[in-house]
Amino acid sequence: MVRGMFKSRTLRRVFRKTPGGRNTLTYRKRKPKNHVCSECKKVLPGVPRERPYKMMTLAKTHKRPERPYGGVLCSSCSREKIRKQVRT
């Protein structure tokens, strides 16, 4: 029988092949949710969906687009925001 903690679905299940050729069930932590535009709540492209230990290994330029509000607002929302700042 599996341990009680593995019965819940807090961990995701991954089939891995052992060196002996058997297929075994292993348990991994789930990935975080997609990063989302803070205004329109759309999924942000260009922001990877990884656990913090993997995000640490990535370069800064790989983690978000290189524009003002990159990684926070989507491109269309950031354009509107800059436009408003300029016009006022």
Place this chain on the structure above:
Amino acid sequence: MIFEVGRVCVKLAGRDAGQRCVVVDLLEDNYVLIDGLTRRRKCNVHHLEPLGEVIKLKKGASHSDVSKEFKKLGIDIPKKVKAKKAGERPKKVRKVKVKPAKEEVKKKKPKKESIIATAKKELEKKVASVTAPKEEVKKKVSPKKKTSKK
């Protein structure tokens, strides 16, 4: 037309977003050449927000002209700093022990002389030994000849 040569704009898209620029040249429809705090590049009109100011500029003005006009507006364009060339890497030089090497050389010289001296002695011995047996050989040979004559 809003996007004439000399129109000051703000860039909306890309990594230069939020930076001020000037229209320097009109290219195909909807595309203009911009310069200023942004990089000098071709740009879509939809990625620009025009401002009220218009600078007197020639069509296709150079970057230095644009920076002069921007100074009048109170905007300083920082000069591009050329990346320094990396100097030569320090090479590791192997330490060579000089003193012991000299001593070895000094020691070798007398050795050579001694070797020569010993070789000379041996040669003399050999010469002496060779001259002596020659007489013996002659003696040995002479009886053989006699036998052949018979």
